[in-house]
Amino acid sequence: MEWKAIRKRSEDFAGANLQDYETSVATFSWSQEQTLLGGLPQGGLNIAHEAVDRHVLAGRGGKLALRCIGRDDRVQDFSYADLQAAANRFANVLARWGVGKGERVFSLLGRTPELYIAALGTLKNGSVFSPLFSAFGPEPIKARMTIGAAKALIVSETFYRRKIEPIRHELTSLGHVFLTDCLDDPPAGATDLAADMAAASDSFETVLTGPEDMALLHFTSGTTGRPKGAVHVHQSVVAHHVTGKLALDLHPGDIFWCTADPGWVTGTSYGIISPLTNGATLIVDQAEFEAERWYRILEKQKINVWYTAPTAIRMLMKAGAGVAKRFDLSNLRFMASVGEPLNPEAVVWGLEAFGMPFHDNWWQTETGGIMIANYRSMDVKPGSMGRPLPGVTASIVERKQGGEIQESAKPMIMGELALRPGWPSMMRAYLNEEERYRKCFAGGWYLTGDLAMRDDEGYYWFVGRADDVIKSAGHLVGPFEVESALMEHEAVAEAGVIGIPDEIAGEVVKAFIALKEGVEPTEGLRKELLGHARKRLGPAIAPKDIAFRKNLPKTRSGKIMRRLLKARELGLPEGDLSTLESEEQ
Structure with missing residues (x-):
């Protein structure tokens, strides 16, 4: 069947951050957006400062920043001031153990408060944060920590015993391990993080970092061969902030739930950084997916903006729209999807279950942030990725013999999706793989490896990986x-x-x-x-x-x-x- 566009009424987007797409595109400036952030007091730019310290300095320290819901439904709350103090303590712990600017700190944790504190504290220390999937076994952990030259690791004792101890002798760069739930005397080369944190000061002057200093290291798997370490810098925070505001319609005071695990890029960019820079309250659930639990969280926590994945949406569809209707979801204003293209049926199902569509968007680990999106103020075409963010130039191109790159002018011609380099969250390198990185660029474009089409209204349609x-x-x-x-x-x-x-x-x-x-x-x-x-x-x-x-x-x-x-x-x-x-x- 041919899916009809979902037409937006003015009441659907009253108060939206992006009101007029064409005007926003014409007037947008990344440099202007960067000036709207705080910047370090001594100059420079640091993600953690923009995510937390800026709010505390502005008198918003008492606002709820992070709510962690345990598997047993017990809640741990952190105001922006609490989060700042905890991140400062972790930064002091890193400094005490000799972890310095530019050195890599890896995490191997579930969605626990320690993970969020470690991410922010690592960035405050000028070190580089690299999250690992908690489900990884020893071999993928070893590959990533070896490529990244891991200096420190924060990990639960259970994961340490099962996954790290067997390979510890092979991790030659690893200087120290912090255990988050240490029950007995820690093993050699590890300390009890709780004890370290208790002894540390909650005051810390954020290390002076510049926009181009390395901040995040995210790994992405190829179809074969070893994983690639995509390098992102502190200037990425400009894109995290802006895309959260425009593509996810985040406002200060919103209650935001990103269901992604911080072990992958969405869970860091939009599960930690973007909601905090935008002054939202971040909801984190430590339990695994269960339809009624998710609806209960949406209702009880009064979620305003919800960012989830196509797989989860399809699982909710399995349970039926009737389940959603048993809950009061009246606070929900905007729903978005990420991870893979969202099937048209799932977009439209949102209308039946929630009274609004899911808004698909597109980006990659390499882009660091959302590049193409369906916006709250724009009509939604089910199955389409939407239109490029203000400040992002996209096109459909064809690679010709001899390396020439030719743009497609006609609508709905299949070609490779390409972006003009220059947005702040663009990866700066594949760590230690310069040739692999160079191959991503040609003819003044970043070539994504995704095939797509563009219609006559500028909406992009995903076809598949090349x-x-x-x-x-x-x-x-x-x-x-x-x-x-x-x-x-x-x-x-x-x-x-x-x-x-x-x-x-x-x-x-x-x-x-x-x-x-x-x-x-x-x-x-x-x-x-x-x-x-x-x-x-x-x-x-x-x-x-x-x-x-x-x-x-x-x-x-x-x-x-x-x-x-x-x-x-x-x-x-x-x-x-x-x-x-x-x-x-």
Whole structure:
């Protein structure tokens, strides 16, 4: 079916930070936005100062900054002043143990208060913060800490015993370990963080850092080979602040819930930095997903802005819109999605369950912040990523022979999504991999590796990763289009699509489907779904085969791992599995 645009009424965006898109684009200046932040008292720029200290200096220290909800529903609250004091203590602890400016501090924690305090304290100390997924096993941990030359690690005692002790002797750069829940005498080379914090002063003068000083190190997995360490600098805070304000419509005083784990880039950029710079209250839930628990949090915490992932939205859809209607969600003003493209059906389902659509947006670990978005004040086209942020220049390009980059002028022509370099949160390097970094740029563009199309109104439409696109009998088939069509069927919970070799067509489309609860995989249903896709897409694009799976392989950020489906189908090497959601490597 053809999804109609969701037209916004003026009452839908009364008070929105971005009122007129065209005017905002025409008048926007990154340098002007940077002047609206505080800057360090002695000059320079530091993310932690903008996120916390600036508010305390302005007399807003008593405002609630962070609320952590435990698995047992116990709540820990931190005002901006509390968070400043705790971050200062951690910065003093780092300084005491000889961790200096530019040195890397890694975290291996769940969504505990210590993680948020460590991130801010590390940045105040002028050190570099690098979060790890708490589900990582020893090998991916070792790879990342080795590439990043880890100087210090903050980790729970349980994770230390299971994941760090076996490889500690191989982490040659690691000087010290801080244990967050130390029950007995700490092992050699580690200390009880609680005891260290209790002995530290809650006063600390933030180390003088400049806009181009390294602040964050986020790892992103390639399809093969070792992970890449994307370097982000303190100037990233300008983009974190602005994109939170414009793309997520964050206002001072908002109650904000980002469900992403800080072990990946969204959980840091928008799960820590952006809401704090915008003066919001950040809600953190330590428990795993459970539909009624999530609705209860939305209701009880009076969430205004909610940032979640397509996987979670599809899981809520499984439970049905009726569950949402049992809760008072009247405080909810804006809902956004990130992690992978959001299927049109899920965008529209938001209207049924919440009375408003989900707003998809697009960005990457490398971009450091949201680049393209559906805004509160703009019509939403279900399935579209939206339009570029003010200050971001995007285009659809084609790589020609000889390295020439040619822009596409016509609407809805498939090509590579490209961005003009210069936004503040753009990665500055792949750590120690200059050639790999250089290959991302050509002809004055950052080449994202994502294929997309742009319509005649400037909305961008995701097609797939360049290496995911299927070439079948002369047709280029975007897997997202096929997956979205399959998702329209009432039996389908999730779909992943790949191309498999075919002697005649080159490749043919094969779909892997996870069914909704209570639906049985039968041959009759398989034929019904093939017919549904053929009717919806036509014979050239529809899958030629469908296989049922209980679950599809996904990263913890919610992306379906198509390349893993393909590797397993064809018996190819599986590559880096360190971010796989359901398997601990």
